[in-house]
Amino acid sequence: xxxxxxxxxxxxxxxxxxxxxxxxxxxxVRFAARGLGLQALTMEDYAIAIKRVAELARELREHERIDAxxxxxxxxxxxxxxxxxxxxxxxxxxxxGVPATTMSNSIRDALRAVGARRIAVGTAYSDAVNxxxxxxxxxxxxxxxxxxxxxxxxxxxxxxxxxxxxxxxxLRARDAADDRVDAIFVSxxxxxxxxxxxxxxxxxxxxxxxxxxxxxxGAMRLAGLSGETPMLGRLGGTPHLTEYAVG
Numbered sequence: 001x002x003x004x005x006x007x008x009x010x011x012x013x014x015x016x017x018x019x020x021x022x023x024x025x026x027x028x029v030r031f032a033a034r035g036l037g038l039q040a041l042t043m044e045d046y047a048i049a050i051k052r053v054a055e056l057a058r059e060l061r062e063h064e065r066i067d068a069x070x071x072x073x074x075x076x077x078x079x080x081x082x083x084x085x086x087x088x089x090x091x092x093x094x095x096x097g098v099p100a101t102t103m104s105n106s107i108r109d110a111l112r113a114v115g116a117r118r119i120a121v122g123t124a125y126s127d128a129v130n131x132x133x134x135x136x137x138x139x140x141x142x143x144x145x146x147x148x149x150x151x152x153x154x155x156x157x158x159x160x161x162x163x164x165x166x167x168x169x170x171l172r173a174r175d176a177a178d179d180r181v182d183a184i185f186v187s188x189x190x191x192x193x194x195x196x197x198x199x200x201x202x203x204x205x206x207x208x209x210x211x212x213x214x215x216x217x218g219a220m221r222l223a224g225l226s227g228e229t230p231m232l233g234r235l236g237g238t239p240h241l242t243e244y245a246v247g
Contacts, residue, residue: 004223005030007066007096009056011049011073011189012155013037018072020212023194024229024236025220032064038076040153041129041188046079053088057095068223069096070103074187074211075129077102078136085136099222103189103211106218108140114207114234116183121147122173124158124188133187145177158190166191166210167199174204186210197233207234 008031010018015035022031034056038049053071060066069092071077077085085104092100111119119142123130130149137144150169152158169191170184183206186193193210200208213232220227228237 003028003030004067004225005032005064006219006223007057007060007064007069007098008033008072008219009053009060009069009092010035011038011076012159018189018212018216019192020194021216024213024216024231025225029220029223029225032060032066033072034059036073036076038073038155040155041075041125041158042153043079043128046076050076050088054091054095057092057100061096061098066096066098068098068219069093069100070106070215070219070222071101072103072189072215072219074103074107074189074215075125075133077104079129079132081132082136082139101218101222103215103218104136107185107187107209107211107214109218109221110209110214110235111142111183111185114183114209116142116181116185116207116209118143118145118179118181119183119185120145120173120177120181121185121187122169123147123149123186124152124161124191125149126151126153137185145179145181146173148173148176155190158188161191163192163195163199166193166196170196170200170208171204174206182206184208188212189215194231197231197236201233209235
């Protein structure tokens with residue numbers, strides 16, 4: 001039986017498959033990616049890069065024989081709001097001829113899957129992008145207990161952030177919440193996150209959802225696969241949060 005192929009439209013120009021894909025799911029699926037060439041996390045650069053989504057969706061259909069497709073950029077899919085995110089899904093499905101989703105949809109679905117309603121959010125973004133994210137999350141039914149950002153815009157600066165810095169960001173967001181939260185969300189597909197469930201969930205006592213890992217999980221489920229993996233902690237079907245110390 002041929003393994004399903006998941007197409008990914010990613011922000012960097014190089015168009016490499018994100019490390020989280022095979023890091024989470026090393027067998028049973030093939031990933032293929034194409035890059036938009038996003039230069040910076042600003043409204044102006046989003047507007048330029050997003051114009052290539054249809055072209056890259058067609059390219060993935062024609063050259064990779066994909067079974068599902070996802071836009072693997074959180075801010076690229078929420079920066080113009082929920083209706084625009086829905087339009088992107090419809091556009092990719094039309095051009096690729098397969099089921100489509102976005103990273104924004106995947107993080108929304110992941111937060112719902114772990115039962116989160118009130119969340120603490122840590123991001124790579126500037127205040128302007130955080131404002132757009134807040135709007136998308138609130139429209140999706142979540143309450144924000146806290147939101148803190150690293151204030152980064154350049155892609156190279158985001159890709160230079162270490163795992164330890166992402167762990168610290170997640171825990172600082174949790175600590176900044178003005179009341180107890182149900183989950184921590186780390187937003188930006190360029191931030192490393194394969195380590196987060198193991199590094200944060202035992203200390204925080206609540207699930208942690210990250211753009212880069214939830215994006216792959218959502219694409220797997222779109223392709224008809226379970227998405228289960230212990231590396232995702234609670235999200236990946238590891239039911240051991242009750243053993244954690246409450247943060």
